[in-house]
Amino acid sequence: VGQWGPVVDWPVVGVHVALLPNGKVLAYDSMGDNATETYPVQDHSRATIWDPQTGSQTDVTVTTGVNIFCSGLAHLLDGRVFIAGGNKDQQLDGIVQTNLFDPTQNTWSLGPNMAAARWYPTVTPLQNGEMLITSGRVDVPEVRTLAGDLRSLSTASLSLPLYPWMDVAPDGRAFFSGPDPTLRALDTSGTGTWQAFGQRDTINRDYGGHALFDIGKMLIAGGGPSTTSAVVVNVNGASPTVSATAPMAYGRRQHNLTVLADGTVLATGGNSSGASLVDLNAGVYPAEQWNPATGQWRTLAAMQVTRQYHSTALLLPDGRVLSAGGGICGVCDQVGYLAKNAEVFSPPYLFQADGTLAPRPTIDAAPATTTYGAPMTIATGNPATISKVALVRLGAVTHSDNMEQRYIPLSFTAGATNLTAVAPANANIAPPGYYMLFILDANGVPSVARMVSVQADSAPTVTLTQPANGASFIAPATVNLAATASDSDGSVTKVEFFNGANKLGEDATAPYSFTWTGVAVGSYTVTARATDNFGVGTTSAPSTIMVNTVNTSPPIVSITSPANGATFSWKPTITITATASDPGGSVTKVEFRDGATVLGQDTSAPYSFTWRNAPSGNHTLTARATDNASATTISSPVGITVKPKR
Numbered sequence: 348v349g350q351w352g353p354v355v356d357w358p359v360v361g362v363h364v365a366l367l368p369n370g371k372v373l374a375y376d377s378m379g380d381n382a383t384e385t386y387p388v389q390d391h392s393r394a395t396i397w398d399p400q401t402g403s404q405t406d407v408t409v410t411t412g413v414n415i416f417c418s419g420l421a422h423l424l425d426g427r428v429f430i431a432g433g434n435k436d437q438q439l440d441g442i443v444q445t446n447l448f449d450p451t452q453n454t455w456s457l458g459p460n461m462a463a464a465r466w467y468p469t470v471t472p473l474q475n476g477e478m479l480i481t482s483g484r485v486d487v488p489e490v491r492t493l494a495g496d497l498r499s500l501s502t503a504s505l506s507l508p509l510y511p512w513m514d515v516a517p518d519g520r521a522f523f524s525g526p527d528p529t530l531r532a533l534d535t536s537g538t539g540t541w542q543a544f545g546q547r548d549t550i551n552r553d554y555g556g557h558a559l560f561d562i563g564k565m566l567i568a569g570g571g572p573s574t575t576s577a578v579v580v581n582v583n584g585a586s587p588t589v590s591a592t593a594p595m596a597y598g599r600r601q602h603n604l605t606v607l608a609d610g611t612v613l614a615t616g617g618n619s620s621g622a623s624l625v626d627l628n629a630g631v632y633p634a635e636q637w638n639p640a641t642g643q644w645r646t647l648a649a650m651q652v653t654r655q656y657h658s659t660a661l662l663l664p665d666g667r668v669l670s671a672g673g674g675i676c677g678v679c680d681q682v683g684y685l686a687k688n689a690e691v692f693s694p695p696y697l698f699q700a701d702g703t704l705a706p707r708p709t710i711d712a713a714p715a716t717t718t719y720g721a722p723m724t725i726a727t728g729n730p731a732t733i734s735k736v737a738l739v740r741l742g743a744v745t746h747s748d749n750m751e752q753r754y755i756p757l758s759f760t761a762g763a764t765n766l767t768a769v770a771p772a773n774a775n776i777a778p779p780g781y782y783m784l785f786i787l788d789a790n791g792v793p794s795v796a797r798m799v800s801v802q803a804d805s806a807p808t809v810t811l812t813q814p815a816n817g818a819s820f821i822a823p824a825t826v827n828l829a830a831t832a833s834d835s836d837g838s839v840t841k842v843e844f845f846n847g848a849n850k851l852g853e854d855a856t857a858p859y860s861f862t863w864t865g866v867a868v869g870s871y872t873v874t875a876r877a878t879d880n881f882g883v884g885t886t887s888a889p890s891t892i893m894v895n896t897v898n899t900s901p902p903i904v905s906i907t908s909p910a911n912g913a914t915f916s917w918k919p920t921i922t923i924t925a926t927a928s929d930p931g932g933s934v935t936k937v938e939f940r941d942g943a944t945v946l947g948q949d950t951s952a953p954y955s956f957t958w959r960n961a962p963s964g965n966h967t968l969t970a971r972a973t974d975n976a977s978a979t980t981i982s983s984p985v986g987i988t989v990k991p992k993r
Contacts, residue, residue, distance in 0.1 A: 348647045349634065350698070352691040358404055359393045360687050361671030362657045363418065365743040367450040368426035368781045368798050370664045372397045374671065375409065376657075377416035377434065380685055382677045384437045389414040392433070396453060399663050399691070411457045413444045416675075419470035419510070420743045421478060421750045422780050426450060426800075428743070429458070429491060431480045432465030441466030441483055445491070459497050461489055467509035470743075470750055474519050474774035479535055481521075482507040490535055503539025505531075508553065510748045516582040517563045519775045524580050526553040526570055530587050547589050548578055554656075554746070556604030558612045559753035560639050562776050566592070566612050568637070569599035570747075572621040573629075577637070577644075592642040597631045603660035603747055605668050606739060606754045608785045608793035609696055612637040614644075615670050616654030624656040624678045634692060647695065652686050659744040662752070664783055664796040668692045696791050705792045708733060713784055713797040717770040718835045719777075723757075725768060727786060727794075730761035734789050736768045738782040738799065753777070770801065777801050807834040809842060809877035811887040813860075815952040817928035819893045819900070821975065824866040829951075830859045830875035830887060837879045845874045866894050893930065900931035904972035904982045911985045917963060917992040924955040925970040925982065932978075938971040963991040 360376040367373055375394035378386040392409040409415055415433035423429050428448040435442045442465070445458035465483025473479055478491040486507075488500040508527050516522040516532065520542075523531040528551065530544040547567065555570015563583035568576070575594035580587055595614060601624065602617025613636055620629035630653030636645045650670060654660075658673040673679075673686030699705045712726035727733065738755040755777050759768035766786065771777035783796035813829040820826060828851070832839045842859035844851045851873075852861040859875070871894070875887040904927040915921060923946070927934045937954040939946045947956040954970070966989065970982040 349695045350693045351648055351650050352693070354651050354688050354690045355402065356688050357395065357397070357671065358406070359395050360657060360674050360685065361659045361689055362416065362675060363420055363745040364659045364661050364669065364671060365420055365422070365428050366661055366663065366741045367428075368741070369450055370399065370798070371450070372399065372661065372669060373407070373428060373448060373450070375415060376672075377414060377675055380675065380687065382675060382680050383414070383416050383434055384439055384677065387437060389434055389436055392416055399665065399669070405453065407448070407453050407455070409446065409455050411444070411446055411455050413442055413446070415446055417466050419465075419468040419480065419483065419750060420745065421470040421472050422741055422743060423478070424476050424779050426781050429470060429478050431461065431470050432468045432483050434466060435464065439466060440464060458491070458495065461497060462487070462499055467746070469511050469513050469748065471513040471515065471521055472751060472778045472780055473521065473535055474515050474778050476779050477535070479513065479521055479533075481513055482509055482511050484509070488533070488539060500535060500539025503533060503541055505541055510746050512557045512748060514559055514565070514753065515775060515778050517775050522582050522587070524557055524565060525567060526555055527551050530580070544587055547580060548576070550574055550576060554601045556602055556614065556747050558604040558606045558749065560606050560610055560612055561754060561756065566604065566637060566639070568595055568604060568614060569602055569617060571600065573598035573600040573617070573619050592637070593644055595635050595644050596646050597633065597635065599631050601655040601658065601747060602631065603654070603658065603670075603744065603749070605660045605662050605742070605749070606752050607662060607668070607694055607696070608666040608737070608739065608796070609735065609787055609791055610639060610737065610754045610756065613660070613668055613692070613694065615650065615660050615668070615692070616658050618655050624676055625682055625684050626655070627653065627682055627684060630655060636694070648692070650690060650692070652688060652690065654686065655684070657746070658686065661742045661744055662739060662783070663691070664798070666694065666697060666785070666793045666795070668694065696793060705790065707792050708786050708788045708794045710784065710786060710794050710797050714799060716800045716802055718802050719770055719773050721770045721835050723768045723770055725766040725784070725786065726764060727766060730764065730766050732788045733759070733761060733766055733786050734791070735787040736766060737785050738771065738777060738801070739785065739796070740777070741781050741783065755782075806885045807832055807839050807877040807879040809875050809885050809887045811873065811875045811890055812953065813951060814873070814890055814892050815928050815934070816890040817892070817930065818890070818934065819895055819929045819932045820866065821932060822866065822868045822894045822896055824894045826863040826866055826892065828861045828863060828873060828875070830877070832857070832859055832875070832877035834879040839877050839879055841878050843876045843878075845876065846871050868894050868896055895931050897931070900929065901978040902927055902929040902934050902972035902974040902980045904937060904970050904980050906968060906970050906982050906985045909985065909987055913987045915961065915987065915989045917990055918960045919989060921958045921961050921987070922955060923958060923968060923970070924953065927952070927954055927970070927972040929974040932975040934972050935975055936973050940969045940971060941966050961989050963989045
């Protein structure tokens with residue numbers, strides 16, 4: 348049934364919490380322990396950084412001159428936390444300010460002002476890296492662009508409930524699933540367009556919970572009158588579909604739903620009486636876990652502190668769940684409710700049947716960044732035992748609304764020493780930003796996560812393959828330029844060739860090449876620049892070439908692979924590579940030899956030859972370069988051994 352850790356006092360009430368890319372947690376509340384409306388001046392917010400590994404707290408009080416209590420929050424592409432709105436005064440009016448928290452420096456800064464003051468808004472990371480701001484007592488949404496300014500969705504004015512549940516759907520639109528019953532989708536391009544669908548159900552699930560537990564699928568449970576009801580909304584098709592699932596054992600309102608490392612969903616806290624904010628006589632202490640494979644709930648261990656209004660829950664990188672906060676409101680003051688503390692839940696997947704801690708798989712190495720559809724090599728001790736690989740978006744939670752969490756299972760194959768997983772196919776499935784990467788063994792035990800940045804658009808890669816750096820030509824020269832280029836999450840639209848800053852020409856289709864004719868005596872630095880379908884460009888490493896009047900120098904050549912002394916098993920395939928250049932001309936060919944026997948040749952860089960079924964014995968490899976004046980040079984020999992058949 349899992350296990351709760353001790354209740355630990357905190358310097359703030361965890362009203363708003365966000366997991367940071369460094370594995371620590373940002374938490375902030377308001378001016379003090381009492382109801383916000385009791386403070387005449389609203390010029391800061393208490394904030395702390397909690398380290399789950401050490402338990403330490405670091406004061407990061409908001410220093411921008413505003414109170415960000417009752418704001419919306421989510422992560423930018425670079426891991427900073429973007430915060431919209433907050434509390435202006437004792438009347439609980441909103442503020443126009445946006446704020447940024449930089450976890451690399453633990454510093455606050457102001458962003459651009461919104462067009463209208465917001466209180467209880469939602470911030471949603473979009474598929475293009477922008478940030479959607481909705482509600483907060485304001486009908487017109489706004490979008491923070493990649494440039495950092497704000498644009499208005501002036502044709503998408505709509506009165507939404509406070510803290511609406513907004514998540515990017517597989518069609519790229521921001522899908523609204525609650526708390527009220529009407530399902531909607533917002534196209535954030537241009538000035539915005541809403542589309543309304545049918546009713547999710549008949550319940551206004553204010554202060555209920557929602558959690559994306561799979562691609563395009565979300566669990567919605569509780570809320571409103573502390574209902575036990577739960578439904579699954581599937582947004583993978585042209586129109587959303589709603590299906591029933593088992594009800595919770597306990598009615599809940601003011602609870603939190605948290606997607607776990609295995610894709611199940613944990614319900615914690617809340618009250619069972621339907622009380623708007625707090626009912627200390629009706630706190631729900633047992634946690635519950637929903638399994639999407641069965642649609643059933645399982646009752647788990649009970650927490651020690653009631654978590655109701657202004658409480659939060661957050662999945663941590665080690666697979667445990669932080670449960671924090673509760674309090675700071677008028678009713679809270681009246682009934683004496685102040686949960687300025689936290690406790691951590693260890694889900695059942697961390698234990699063996701006898702109650703002892705389960706051995707965990709480990710991620711020994713993983714990419715820090717990936718792009719859509721790219722292979723991800725994950726080193727682990729026993730790949731054959733891994734049953735699941737998944738990404739979980741870093742959470743950002745307040746008022747029972749996790750504005751970012753989503754679970755994305757990844758396809759993968761197991762090798763001898765690593766796994767090869769495939770990154771999410773596109774940004775609609777996984778909006779760009781930071782995710783936790785988990786692997787799970789055959790018993791469903793998760794690893795400790797590695798942080799992975801899923802990037803919105805990777806820049807194309809480009810390599811100038813001709814001419815070689817250091818190549819020489821005879822004036823008037825004809826220089827053949829060639830390049831290879833690719834784009835992991837899009838397509839290459841063109842490759843341009845440059846001499847310094849001067850464009851020589853371009854090619855829109857592979858193989859990319861250009862012929863530069865009539866080149867006079869001199870030294871030139873040539874590059875290739877690839878541009879992808881998003882307009883992102885990459886410039887290759889340069890090649891410096893010399894155009895001379897007469898070629899007086901022999902070529903230079905050396906074998907780069909295999910290494911001298913290398914040993915190969917019987918009948919190997921050996922790739923022999925060499926570098927060659929000519930300070931006074933150009934290399935026309937490189938021959939590869941075994942003793943006096945010519946194995947093969949290559950006429951363009953990079954120079955290589957593949958020797959298949961090399962015979963047993965000792966071999967002396969050399970490379971012989973010939974330049975445009977027929978001068979030749981033989982490389983230093985490389986000795987290798989091919990073992991006989993056993």
